[in-house]
Amino acid sequence: MHSSSLPLSTPSLPADVMRVQAQASWQQVDFISDLHLDALEPETFQAWAQFMTNTQAHALFILGDLFEVWVGDDTQDPFALRCLALLKETAQRLPIYFLCGNRDFLLGAQALQVSGMQALSDPTILSLGALRVLLSHGDSLCLADQEYLAFRAQVRQPAWQAQFLAQPLAQRQATGQSMRAQSEARKRTHTDYADVDSVAACQWLKATQCQVLLHGHTHRPAVHDLGEGLQRWVLSDWHASDIAPRLQVLSWLREQAGNPNRGLVRRPLHSATPPN
Numbered sequence: 439m440h441s442s443s444l445p446l447s448t449p450s451l452p453a454d455v456m457r458v459q460a461q462a463s464w465q466q467v468d469f470i471s472d473l474h475l476d477a478l479e480p481e482t483f484q485a486w487a488q489f490m491t492n493t494q495a496h497a498l499f500i501l502g503d504l505f506e507v508w509v510g511d512d513t514q515d516p517f518a519l520r521c522l523a524l525l526k527e528t529a530q531r532l533p534i535y536f537l538c539g540n541r542d543f544l545l546g547a548q549a550l551q552v553s554g555m556q557a558l559s560d561p562t563i564l565s566l567g568a569l570r571v572l573l574s575h576g577d578s579l580c581l582a583d584q585e586y587l588a589f590r591a592q593v594r595q596p597a598w599q600a601q602f603l604a605q606p607l608a609q610r611q612a613t614g615q616s617m618r619a620q621s622e623a624r625k626r627t628h629t630d631y632a633d634v635d636s637v638a639a640c641q642w643l644k645a646t647q648c649q650v651l652l653h654g655h656t657h658r659p660a661v662h663d664l665g666e667g668l669q670r671w672v673l674s675d676w677h678a679s680d681i682a683p684r685l686q687v688l689s690w691l692r693e694q695a696g697n698p699n700r701g702l703v704r705r706p707l708h709s710a711t712p713p714n
């Protein structure tokens with residue numbers, strides 16, 4: 439819901455924003471988000487599994503909504519366990535960093551340990567050579583969607599999460615399914631999704647001395663020039679079974695760091711099962 443009467447304020451940054459420094463040996467860094475992995479979308483899982491096995495990256499950053507839903511680390515869902523096993527296998531070859539989204543914000547310490555992923559805060563500053571990138575899922579910057587931001591503020595409270603996670607697994611799964619159904623219904627009736635607020639994006643970039651904000655969430659892949667050399671790069675979501683499959687990785691290539699693209703390159707992947 440857009441409510442223009444309310445002032446839109448930039449979410450405050452912690453005094454000490456998390457930082458990650460790319461190792462000098464990293465020649466390629468991959469970024470993905472919004473895969474919305476789900477047992478009901480086996481083609482997308484297959485494409486992801488192929489990507490995880492074959493990527494030549496020296497580090498992988500997952501910027502949220504890897505999973506369509508995550509109801510707790512005690513999950514017994516075979517599909518979720520298969521995903522964790524694949525993450526672990528890949529994490530033995532390269533470091534995997536995970537920043538949660540609005541679907542998988544309940545992914546916790548246990549799943550991180552099992553999968554070998556390192557947790558990031560939202561946002562996190564990533565130094566890639568001379569380039570400073572601010573990593574975020576992006577949902578907290580969609581300021582026009584006040585209804586969602588109120589929901590987010592509620593479910594990100596440790597007390598709310600502890601209460602939710604104390605429910606029996608079956609009950610949490612039922613809640614997850616009904617939230618998924620609500621979201622599908624909303625997708626059918628709403629076409630005017632809020633986008634990341636440009637003013638807020640600029641404020642975050644300036645406060646953290648970053649040049650590029652890199653995020654997902656909106657499913658609107660683009661590069662937005664924000665002026666003063668600042669840019670907002672938006673990752674694509676993944677959907678293998680669409681007529682035009684969306685399977686896209688954003689890579690930072692050290693050898694291209696001096697180019698106008700600052701080393702950032704979009705790389706469409708080929709679907710595991712070709713269309714037709």
Ligand SMILES: [Mn+2]
Nearest residue numbers: 503539540655
């Ligand atoms: Mn999202």
